[in-house]
Amino acid sequence: MIHVERKHQPPPKVLTEPGGRGAQEKSRAIEFYANPANLEKSFTFQAYSDPEVKHALNQLFHFKCAYCESYFGATQPVDVEHYRPKGAVLVNGQRKGRGYYWLAADWDNLLPSCIDCNRPRTQEIFGQDAQVQGKATEFPIANETKRALTPDQEKHEKRLLLNPCLDHPEKHLVFEVVAGDEVVVRPAIQKNGKESRMGLESIRVYALQRLGLVWARRDRMLTIKAHLVTIDQLVAWLNEEPENERVDRLLQQEMQELSRFLEDEQPYAGMARQFVDRYFQPG
DSSP, rough: OOOOOOSSSOOHHHHHHHTTTHHHHHHHHHHHHGGGGGTTSOOOOGGGGGGHHHHHHHHHHHBBOTTTTTBTTTSOOOOESSSSEEEEEEEETTTOOOOOOTTOOGGGGGEOOOOHHHEEEEEEEEESOOEEEEOOBBOSSSSGGOOOTTTGGGGGGBBSSTTTTSSEEEEGGEEEEEETTTTEEEOOBBBTTSBOHHHHHHHHHHTTBBHHHHHHHHHHHHHHHHHHHHHHHHHHHHHOTTTHHHHHHHHHHHHHHHHHHHHHSSSTHHHHHHHHHHHOOOO
């Protein structure tokens, strides 16, 4: 996961135009849930799934999952994911009848997700028994008594899930190589000496330790490692022959190739940036 500036993509008009589809749906949803008899009933939300919304999310995130950074464009349609769930919330294993219905068509609440991060299903988890993971309607907060039930109350919540457009995930997630070349993700240690709770909850809820994802990160890391080995060899060669222009050009080419792995549009850029930064750190 990497930080993404939402301002780089204009919000879809279908969600933002006064009196438009999104605005009308929000008004209907607020009116629907204002009736106590409807609190356990379902409201049909549709504006968020408009093709214009999907296009904007794909452009903003380069056809990558907002959570795990896997490319989904070539293999599956995007799941338009509600960061705060729209129709219900899973709390302590129990499904509540009312979610953040007023945010169902809010551009700032929408993210693109792959199926494995978004939909709950049994996953093989690295180093653990298989278990059901996937976000669906989960949205853990620090204090359940502060759970928002009506518009604007969400401002008082202390959320526990990372949002790439609100947070800097590298402050909460650390990638490590274990068991040979497997790349796992851990919650970062905070200044108080404790694991990041946002990191811990995000790894679990988004299924960031699922086996297929660990393997995909491993393959990416091994490719990066090969470039780093080549760079080391070229640097050593250039130290012996500082006037060798051909070697210098090869080194610059390798550095340029390496830098591409760090770009926003590349899969697993968050992992790549951490490994490359560590490699070039003094000492």
